[in-house]
Structures are given as structure tokens and as C-alpha cells.
Amino acid sequence: MSVESLQADIDLLRKQLNEKERALAELKVAECKVGDALTNEEISRYSRQIIMPEIGPRGQLKLKAASVLVVGVGGLGCPAALYLAGAGVGRIGLVDYDCVELSNLHRQVLHSEASLGQPKVQSAADSLRRLNGAVRVDCVRTVLDGAGAPAVLAGYDVVLDATDNAPTRYLLSDACVLAGVPLVSGSALQLEGQLTVYGHDGGPCYRCLFPEPPPPGAVTSCGDGGVLGVVPGTIGVLQALEAIKLVLGLPGVLSGRLLVFDAADCSFRSIRLRGRSAGCAACGDQPSVTRLVDYEQFCRSRACDKEESLHLLSDADRISAGALSEMLLGGEKHLLVDVRTPTEFELCHIPGATNLPMKDLGRPACLDALREYIRQHRGDPEFPVLVVCRRGNDSQKAVQELRTSLSDLSVSVRDVAGGLQAWAKAVDPHFPVY
Numbered sequence: 001m002s003v004e005s006l007q008a009d010i011d012l013l014r015k016q017l018n019e020k021e022r023a024l025a026e027l028k029v030a031e032c033k034v035g036d037a038l039t040n041e042e043i044s045r046y047s048r049q050i051i052m053p054e055i056g057p058r059g060q061l062k063l064k065a066a067s068v069l070v071v072g073v074g075g076l077g078c079p080a081a082l083y084l085a086g087a088g089v090g091r092i093g094l095v096d097y098d099c100v101e102l103s104n105l106h107r108q109v110l111h112s113e114a115s116l117g118q119p120k121v122q123s124a125a126d127s128l129r130r131l132n133g134a135v136r137v138d139c140v141r142t143v144l145d146g147a148g149a150p151a152v153l154a155g156y157d158v159v160l161d162a163t164d165n166a167p168t169r170y171l172l173s174d175a176c177v178l179a180g181v182p183l184v185s186g187s188a189l190q191l192e193g194q195l196t197v198y199g200h201d202g203g204p205c206y207r208c209l210f211p212e213p214p215p216p217g218a219v220t221s222c223g224d225g226g227v228l229g230v231v232p233g234t235i236g237v238l239q240a241l242e243a244i245k246l247v248l249g250l251p252g253v254l255s256g257r258l259l260v261f262d263a264a265d266c267s268f269r270s271i272r273l274r275g276r277s278a279g280c281a282a283c284g285d286q287p288s289v290t291r292l293v294d295y296e297q298f299c300r301s302r303a304c305d306k307e308e309s310l311h312l313l314s315d316a317d318r319i320s321a322g323a324l325s326e327m328l329l330g331g332e333k334h335l336l337v338d339v340r341t342p343t344e345f346e347l348c349h350i351p352g353a354t355n356l357p358m359k360d361l362g363r364p365a366c367l368d369a370l371r372e373y374i375r376q377h378r379g380d381p382e383f384p385v386l387v388v389c390r391r392g393n394d395s396q397k398a399v400q401e402l403r404t405s406l407s408d409l410s411v412s413v414r415d416v417a418g419g420l421q422a423w424a425k426a427v428d429p430h431f432p433v434y
């Protein structure tokens, strides 16, 4: 090897070394820029979490760059979005079709008396902007369905299922599997709450655990079963926690586990879930769900908690609230059966009504008492038995049931169309609506 060629090799190596050093220096500058990207105001605002080693300035920047979609701005979505905005998540999407009602305010903490009647997404967005003006809040006022979901979910890093119905649970699970984003799923009813994360780190999706939808009507809503506000409050805050952990890339995400919160004894239990199922139609090895479908049809139930008016009886088999009022005023012999729960009956009822809850209708002792009453009191051959409930749906089912069980008696069984809500509207404006 000549001296010249050795010198050329040395020059080449030096040049390569210089290039590497320059690249390294550029990286360091870039790193510095990332660190500097927090403004003094941001450093001050988020300081209590930034000084934690789990977050630091890099974590805060991740939160700032992150986008989280909250589907359902009710009891779960409100506290979740509140804490996401507080923590500085850069973009929060809100999806809800509904407007703010008085009965929402005990748990849906982003809404207020001033926002009654407003779309929930607007009311919630206003609250979030008041809390943190730097957060971008995007509102979508819709009942999310298979056709619209991909566009709504596009661009989000994490999705929160803060809804309360089966069609939306399947829709969001499938949509998140297809989009490859994790889904933080919460639920709350009465005194119990549940939480898990689907589609993360090899964990299951909703379909892995529930391949088949529940029978229609099997899922009780908060509107029917009731809920203590702090229960969705607790679960919603924890949904925000899991979303923040996912954004930060922290370990300990609630994947493959179900957290069950029992408010009655204030206990939290963590139940191990089955792992991802290789045969799952959505996230399995050979998925058959390759696009979103009609989930209301799939579940044979609605994707909103507005109860559909049933039409099980013909008009001739129902009387109006006004006709019932005339009957009561005229002193006509009858039996008015209120099929709501005893607690609801205690809350309000039409004077003279007898409480016989739906679940007791088939009990022999109750039927015997009913028969005895009818035998003692009836004057006309067609003694009228009238059934009333909250909205006029259960009462129709009860009429069908009573017609069968009382078929040996000469009674006419009809229901009060529209239930107590119709009574409040047409007869007694002072009657409470809940």
C-alpha cells in the first residue's frame, strides 16, 4: 500500500467521522428543540405532572401531540374529557347525538343548568375550552354508525367508549380493530362500574369476549335502571387515566383485565380476561369483519337510549290518558294496575292505582290476589283492567301477559297509551316526569 492511498483512506474515514458527528449534533439540536417546545405557560400549567419522572417534558409533549376521541358525552364521557383536557391532551373529539336534559346534570359534569337543551357536544366543548383554551375540541353531533365511523375515528390515537348500548360497543370495537387504535371501554349502572382496554398489546377486542350480541332488551340502561353519579364519574376518570397511559406509552395498561368497581362496598376487583381469540371475527387470524356493518341490525337494538315506542297492541286495545282521566272522574268501576317498580311507584303514581311490578306479574300469589279483587269488585260483565307504566311500552307487554293469565275471567285488559308521561302531558301538568 502506498503512502498516497493510505492518506486517501484516512481522509475518507475522517470525512465519514465528521458526517456522523454532524448528524449526532443535529440530533442533539432536535432533541433540544423538542424540550424547548413547551412554552413557559405550559410548563407552569402542567408543572405538577411534568416533574413526575413518568411524564417529564417529553411526556407532556406527547400529550400535546395526542388526539383522543370520546364517544358519548354523558356520565362517563364528561369526567373523562374533563381530565384529558386538564392534562393537556392536544386534541379531543366529542361524539354525541343528544341534547342536555335536567336528568343528566347529577352525573354529566360538563353540562350545567345554563346549557339545558343545547347539544351535549357543544355544552361539553364550551366547558372544556373554559378549562383549557389551548386544547382543540372537535365536535361531531351524530348517532355513530358503520357508515360514518371510519371518517370520525380517522386521525385519533385512542378512542374512549363512553356509551351505554350494545350496537355502539360492537361498532367501536370493530372500528378500532380496523383502524389499529386501542379502545378504552367503560360502563356504569346503578352501583357498579366496569373498565377495560381492548385491542392493545395483543389483548382481546370486545368481539373476542362477546362474539354474539346480547338478546334485545337484555341490556338495562341508566334511564331504566338508574345510576349513582359518582359511579360513572369514577369509571370516566379511570378511562382518562388509561388513555393518558396509552399516549405516554406507560406500562400497566388495563388490557386483558376487567376492573369491576362495586360502589356498595367501595371495592375494586381486577378480573383476568381471555386473551385475543385466534378465531375472533374482527381481530382473529382470519377475520371476517373487514368493514363496518349495520350494528343496530346486528344487535337488533338501537344505538341510542331513546326508547322506541312499541306497537304491540292495536289502538282499540289502548286508552288515552285523557280517557282514563274521564273514567276516574266519572267513578266508573275499574282496576288500574301500575307495573313499575315499587321505588318508582313510591316516587309518583295516579291516585287509586295498584302497584304490581312487571317481574311479579307471573307469580301465582299475585295472580290469585288479582283474580280475587276482580271477583269482588266487578259489576259489569266487561270489568276494565287498565295497565299503566312509565312510557307505555311495558304496559303493552303486561296486557299481553295478563290477557293470557286472566283468560278465564270476563275482563277487558287494556293499557294507557304513552304511560305516565302521557298522563303528565295531557292530564296533570304537575305530575313529575323522570
Ligand SMILES: [Zn+2]
Binding pocket: 204, 205, 206, 207, 208, 209, 276, 277, 280, 281, 282, 283, 284
Ligand atoms: Zn377480537
